[in-house]
Amino acid sequence: MDFKPRPGQKEVLEYQNGQLAVPAVPGAGKTTVLAHLAAELIDTKLKNDQKILIVTYMNSAVANFRKRIGDFLAAKGLPRSRGYSVKTLHSLALGIIKEKPEARLINQEFELIESGKRYRWIKDLCRKWAGENNELLKQFFNLEKNSYRFDKYLKKWEEEDFPAFVASMISYFKLKLLEGEELKNMVKYSNLKSANILTPAAEIFSEYEFRMAQAGLLDFDDLVQQSLKLLKEDNEFAERIAAQYAYVFEDEAQDSNQAQEEMLYLLAGEENNLVRVGDSNQAITGTFTLSDPDIFRSYCKKEGVRVETMAVSSRSSQDIIDLANYLVDWSQEEFSDREIDPLEAKYIKAAAVDDPAPNPQPKDYRIGSKAFKDWKTEKKFIAKQALRKAEENNKETTAVLMPTGWQLEEIAREINKLGGEFQIAGSSSKDVFLTELEVILKFLTSPAASDNLKLVFIEIFGKEKPELNQILEEILEDNQNHEIIFPLSGLNRDNFDLEFRKREIFEEFFKSLTQIQGWLEASMELPPDELVLFLAERIGLTGKKLALAQNLALEFGRLLNENPAWRLDQLTAELPEIRDRIKQFAETLTEMEGFESKPDQVTLSTLHKAKGMEWDTVFIGSLTSSHFQHDNDDYFMGEKFYLNEEIKNPKASARAELEYILNEKKERNADYKARQKLIAERVRLLYVGITRARRNLFLSTHKKHGKWEKDPAFIFSSLKKFIDEKKSSSRKE
Numbered sequence: 152m153d154f155k156p157r158p159g160q161k162e163v164l165e166y167q168n169g170q171l172a173v174p175a176v177p178g179a180g181k182t183t184v185l186a187h188l189a190a191e192l193i194d195t196k197l198k199n200d201q202k203i204l205i206v207t208y209m210n211s212a213v214a215n216f217r218k219r220i221g222d223f224l225a226a227k228g229l230p231r232s233r234g235y236s237v238k239t240l241h242s243l244a245l246g247i248i249k250e251k252p253e254a255r256l257i258n259q260e261f262e263l264i265e266s267g268k269r270y271r272w273i274k275d276l277c278r279k280w281a282g283e284n285n286e287l288l289k290q291f292f293n294l295e296k297n298s299y300r301f302d303k304y305l306k307k308w309e310e311e312d313f314p315a316f317v318a319s320m321i322s323y324f325k326l327k328l329l330e331g332e333e334l335k336n337m338v339k340y341s342n343l344k345s346a347n348i349l350t351p352a353a354e355i356f357s358e359y360e361f362r363m364a365q366a367g368l369l370d371f372d373d374l375v376q377q378s379l380k381l382l383k384e385d386n387e388f389a390e391r392i393a394a395q396y397a398y399v400f401e402d403e404a405q406d407s408n409q410a411q412e413e414m415l416y417l418l419a420g421e422e423n424n425l426v427r428v429g430d431s432n433q434a435i436t437g438t439f440t441l442s443d444p445d446i447f448r449s450y451c452k453k454e455g456v457r458v459e460t461m462a463v464s465s466r467s468s469q470d471i472i473d474l475a476n477y478l479v480d481w482s483q484e485e486f487s488d489r490e491i492d493p494l495e496a497k498y499i500k501a502a503a504v505d506d507p508a509p510n511p512q513p514k515d516y517r518i519g520s521k522a523f524k525d526w527k528t529e530k531k532f533i534a535k536q537a538l539r540k541a542e543e544n545n546k547e548t549t550a551v552l553m554p555t556g557w558q559l560e561e562i563a564r565e566i567n568k569l570g571g572e573f574q575i576a577g578s579s580s581k582d583v584f585l586t587e588l589e590v591i592l593k594f595l596t597s598p599a600a601s602d603n604l605k606l607v608f609i610e611i612f613g614k615e616k617p618e619l620n621q622i623l624e625e626i627l628e629d630n631q632n633h634e635i636i637f638p639l640s641g642l643n644r645d646n647f648d649l650e651f652r653k654r655e656i657f658e659e660f661f662k663s664l665t666q667i668q669g670w671l672e673a674s675m676e677l678p679p680d681e682l683v684l685f686l687a688e689r690i691g692l693t694g695k696k697l698a699l700a701q702n703l704a705l706e707f708g709r710l711l712n713e714n715p716a717w718r719l720d721q722l723t724a725e726l727p728e729i730r731d732r733i734k735q736f737a738e739t740l741t742e743m744e745g746f747e748s749k750p751d752q753v754t755l756s757t758l759h760k761a762k763g764m765e766w767d768t769v770f771i772g773s774l775t776s777s778h779f780q781h782d783n784d785d786y787f788m789g790e791k792f793y794l795n796e797e798i799k800n801p802k803a804s805a806r807a808e809l810e811y812i813l814n815e816k817k818e819r820n821a822d823y824k825a826r827q828k829l830i831a832e833r834v835r836l837l838y839v840g841i842t843r844a845r846r847n848l849f850l851s852t853h854k855k856h857g858k859w860e861k862d863p864a865f866i867f868s869s870l871k872k873f874i875d876e877k878k879s880s881s882r883k884e
């Protein structure tokens with residue numbers, strides 16, 4: 152393979168042993184260089200029974216790494232899978248637990264709970280807690296009692312926000328290695344005031360642990376907690392595991408959390424051959440997880456750690472690089488007297504002019520920016536221009552990146568209206584719901600319900616030929632389902648009025664009925680799991696959808712093993728739960744496939760999901776102050792206006808209360824600090840967005856949404872000034 156290392160990359164590839172930190176800029180080739188280094192070390196250094204362990208943050212990166220290392224090894228004439236193992240933190244943890252089965256704390260055959268089921272359990276427990284502590288729950292509220300708003304937001308709090316808060320706190324407690332019963336008592340006997348927000352989280356956590364243990368289930372956070380415990384409590388065991396790995400590499404180190412770091416140190420063992428690569432300016436997962444970019448920043452400054460920076464990137468045009476570097480300068484200056492430092496002073500350099508793969512060099516200044524009068528105008532403009540770009544040049548890729556998913560849906564609708572095509576990055580939602588199969592199964596469990604038959608037509612037959620839906624509607628006006636599908640005289644054309652039989656579509660309609668009758672007969676003869684496979688084949692599912700259907704059949708089979716007397720209706724009643732399991736499977740399938748932008752379609756992605764990807768043209772919209780906060784008095788999404796002032800950011804308050812009882816540290820401004828963190832993260836989010844673009848970039852915002860006034864984000868206005876100046880000076884040249 153032709154790979155000519157650039158300055159910075161070269162030094163990393165000379166690594167032999169010890170601790171190395173590689174801070175890098177976007178597009179510097181982090182994955183490429185780590186893969187190359189792994190292949191080099193496997194070839195020259197590794198003993199037969201040893202491996203390199205590569206820990207990455209996302210499932211999607213695992214396949215990518217394997218492929219790249221495999222390619223480099225193959226180029227050296229070595230077997231593609233020799234000498235390395237790529238894992239996420241969770242798969243690593245699972246592997247460690249499996250190495251010591253006797254220590255599994257639950258039982259030998261523990262099972263992982265799926266995320267959907269976990270959340271439903273937590274919701275149940277929250278509901279139960281709310282029922283028993285209703286007065287306390289209301290004390291958190293600062294809305295006028297008995298008002299319409301009070302009822303509305305109490306419901307929102309009880310049904311959505313409270314369970315989400317508890318679910319996230321449970322993860323937090325576990326990564327802090329706390330145990331439910333112990334924590335509950337600590338809170339109970341602490342001198343926190345009675346209406347503190349930590350109490351419900353701790354009490355529900357304790358119930359949750361009890362319920363999970365009874366069911367023999369573990370969740371993802373348990374895996375990490377338990378495996379760390381095993382390693383820390385048993386030196387010999389830790390050494391045995393560490394001895395398997397001659398080197399430990401970490402990719403995306405800016406997303407590391409404390410548990411992951413501890414695990415890496417333990418696995419690097421005495422030899423301490425540890426390479427961590429990351430870009431703290433791209434740390435954008437912190438507000439959802441326990442990730443903390445300071446962990447990687449501190450590692451870079453740690454004694455005994457060599458630092459090699461990779462600053463060259465050939466991804467973007469010089470103008471886009473200049474804008475990204477300006478953002479770094481702006482952030483340094485803007486936040487110099489605040490407690491935050493969103494972007495480190497690390498600048499992107501273009502590749503040398505004689506580089507075999509140089510930076511793109513578009514002719515003119517290709518960056519634009521605009522503040523639209525309202526969201527409606529903005530979304531229409533973006534949809535139209537993005538589509539035009541995608542259709543005009545079928546070699547270049549185009550993406551629209553937005554802060555939230557609902558904005559993407561609205562852009563998608565606009566693209567649809569224009570008759571264009573789009574694809575959604577990283578999303579498997581279209582496949583998750585096996586709509587066709589689910590609709591048929593619903594029909595087969597109650598064929599007499601007229602809506603069920605209509606749905607079958609809409610989803611299966613009428614998609615291509617809507618006239619089929621129309622004729623069914625008309626026939627159902629005077630007939631019942633069973634008269635159409637199972638008439639006493641048998642299914643026969645003559646059962647239908649001449650008026651219908653004369654229509655061109657009638658033959659097709661009749662054929663559809665015959666097929667449906669076949670399914671009904673099959674449902675009486677075949678066991679449900681086989682029925683699913685039969686139906687999948689009949690309606691012609693292929694590829695990923697077929698794989699999902701096979702998975703559904705397996706789930707049915709598993710349930711039938713446990714409940715041999717169950718029939719189709721009982722099984723279909725379990726579909727919501729099964730869907731969660733399948734959803735995870737579908738996501739894994741999507742990640743394994745990897746995402747590839749099709750040039751003739753617009754890719755739609757949230758800014759978060761765009762990480763690691765690149766496009767020739769990038770539109771970033773909705774840069775308003777409610778998505779990119781700058782000042783303490785901007786609108787902060789995580790905050791609940793209907794809660795008391797001191798707990799309006801419940802997570803931040805609960806963490807501060809925990810800090811207080813664990814370390815006696817009184818953090819006065821927990822939500823102020825949470826705001827600062829969020830402000831910093833939003834700057835990085837925009838930095839990630841901007842650095843996805845190769846040639847063309849458009850930044851926009853709006854001043855109104857419906858009747859709501861909106862402010863363009865301060866960061867947008869600052870960038871706009873820079874862009875406008877550059878543009879006018881490039882015109883003069």
Ligand SMILES: Nc1ncnc2c1ncn2[C@@H]1O[C@H](COP(=O)(O)OP(=O)(O)OP(=O)(O)O)[C@@H](O)[C@H]1O
Nearest residue numbers: 154155156157176177178179180181182183508763
């Ligand atoms: N020395 C090189 N010569 C040619 N191409 C290179 C070189 N190094 C990296 N690249 C290319 O640059 C692109 C970016 O590399 P990679 O995806 O590894 O970057 P990254 O640092 O992980 O990016 P990001 O920070 O945006 O996630 C890839 O297409 C890669 O093949």
